[in-house]
Each structure stands twice: as C-alpha cells, then as structure tokens.
Amino acid sequence: MARIENLNLSQRVTNELGKAIIAGAYSGNMGLPTEAQLCEEYGISRTAVREAVKMLAAKGLISSRPRQGIRVESPDNWNLYDTSVLKWMLESSPSLHVLKEFLQVRQAIEPQAAALAARKGDQNAIAEIAKALEAMQAAAIQSEGNLLEADLAFHTAVLQASGNRFFFQLRDFIRTALNVSIQHTTPAKGSKKTIAEEHNRVYIAILNGEAEQAKNMMSYLIDEAMTFIENEIASMEAKKSVG
Incomplete structure (x- = not known):
C-alpha cells in the first residue's frame, strides 16, 4: 500500500517539476533543489523524490550524477515524443x-x-x-x-x-x-x-x-x-x- 502511495506522490511531483522546468523556473545553471529540499517542499519521503527524479531523467529533462547533484538538461535533450513532456510544453x-x-x-x-x-x-x-x-x-x-x-x-x-x-x-x-x-x-x-x-x-x-x-x-x-x-x-x- 505504501508503495502505491509513494508512486502517486512521485507522479504528482514529476508533473509539477516537469512543468516548472519547461516553463523556465529552473535552468541548467541553477539546477533543481536538493533531495532534502524537495522532501521538505512537497512533504514526501526521499523514496518518492527519487522516483520522481528517475521519471524526469527518463524524459530527458534532468540528469543526476554523483557529486554533481540534479542538473536541468538543455531543451535539446528533452524527449519531445514523450507525451507528458509535449503536454507540458503545450501548456507553457x-x-x-x-x-x-x-x-x-x-x-x-x-x-x-x-x-x-x-x-x-x-x-x-x-x-x-x-x-x-x-x-x-x-x-x-x-x-x-x-x-x-x-x-x-x-x-x-x-x-x-x-x-x-x-x-x-x-x-x-x-x-x-x-x-x-x-x-x-x-x-x-x-x-x-x-x-x-x-x-x-x-x-x-x-x-x-x-x-x-x-x-x-x-x-x-x-x-x-x-x-x-x-x-x-x-x-x-x-x-x-x-x-
């Protein structure tokens, strides 16, 4: 049951962060907030945050590397054929x-x-x-x-x-x-x-x-x-x- 709840929370965070990235709220220069900051902002666990990070990375919006943290990718790397990415772009x-x-x-x-x-x-x-x-x-x-x-x-x-x-x-x-x-x-x-x-x-x-x-x-x-x-x-x- 907890797993399903985490996944739903992750999808919500993925949606909100995805829209924010595409709208330009975050850039490659400033990156995203840390895991701890995201946990506090959305009131969710690190597990849920990590699920959201994985989903955004799969869509080409961000990358996560050791010692570099979570970085916003250039629009050239976004997966425009991903329907969520396309929808966020059209809403932007x-x-x-x-x-x-x-x-x-x-x-x-x-x-x-x-x-x-x-x-x-x-x-x-x-x-x-x-x-x-x-x-x-x-x-x-x-x-x-x-x-x-x-x-x-x-x-x-x-x-x-x-x-x-x-x-x-x-x-x-x-x-x-x-x-x-x-x-x-x-x-x-x-x-x-x-x-x-x-x-x-x-x-x-x-x-x-x-x-x-x-x-x-x-x-x-x-x-x-x-x-x-x-x-x-x-x-x-x-x-x-x-x-």
Whole structure:
C-alpha cells in the first residue's frame, strides 16, 4: 500500500517539476533543489523524490550524477515524443511556436500515411476511418457526440491504415498535440460541417485507392491549420512589439 502511495506522490511531483522546468523556473545553471529540499517542499519521503527524479531523467529533462547533484538538461535533450513532456510544453508559453513545429512534423508524416492507406487498401482499417468520420459527421450535423474525440480517432485510424508500424507508434504523440491544435484551429473555421466535409474528402480518396489525392487532401487540412497558427503567432508578436 505504501508503495502505491509513494508512486502517486512521485507522479504528482514529476508533473509539477516537469512543468516548472519547461516553463523556465529552473535552468541548467541553477539546477533543481536538493533531495532534502524537495522532501521538505512537497512533504514526501526521499523514496518518492527519487522516483520522481528517475521519471524526469527518463524524459530527458534532468540528469543526476554523483557529486554533481540534479542538473536541468538543455531543451535539446528533452524527449519531445514523450507525451507528458509535449503536454507540458503545450501548456507553457509560447505554445503556438510548439504547435507550429508539431504541424511541421504532421506535414511530414500524415499525408504520406494517407497515401499509403490508399495504396494498401486494408478494408478493415479503412472501416475504422469511416467509423471515425461518421462520428464526426454526427457531431457536426446533429450535435451528437464529441467532434474533437472523433477527429482524433480519424487521424489515428489513418496512421493505422497506412500499415507503417513506425507511423502508428506515433499515435499518442500525434493525439496529444493534435488535441491542443484542434482546439486552436476549429473556431477559425466556424463550421463543424466544413471540418467533417474536409475529412470526408481524405476518406473518399483513401477508399477509392487514390493515393495522390489522399496525400493532397491531408496536406490541405494541415496547411490550413498551419496558416492559422502562423497568423496567430504574427499577431502575438505584433502586439508584443507595440507593447
């Protein structure tokens, strides 16, 4: 029982310290507080602190070496494919710049995944895309269900339908960032029906085995989001310069 309690406490400390590191509260120059200081600050045992340190080290945020203490690693060493790290980054400021980088990753992967799905023609996998699309259409037209969750399911299903195991293993990474990205870009389109229709074009191309069309339609979706995010960044930077 104590072990489970320690693990829960460790996860809480990992979450709070992870957010603080990414927000810039700690840097490589100053490092983290000592084990004793963390124990006192969070009211937990050394065992729980050490578990948290191990988890943060596994995510590339910190390193712990004898006689050097706990050091904060350079952002270049952070594991950006770790969904917790990505989530903390998106919650931090400026998240729009992170979303732009994420969209660049999507642009390199998802259009190709759609093209592969069209070429492969796995009917069971394509049926999963159709299922997600139907949920999107229901949420858009009849206000039934969750459009965001259906949208996430659609993109995950396309990754799976590609038949590329490397693409599919990126699903948690894609879902984590896409969850934030969609919430930024959906209001700009103003119509849930339009969103569902654009995804339907991707699906139809995959269903008909039109690889190039599937690739282009998926690229179009991501390009739209990229344009919106870039405009938001430009607006944000313009306000800063005026201020």
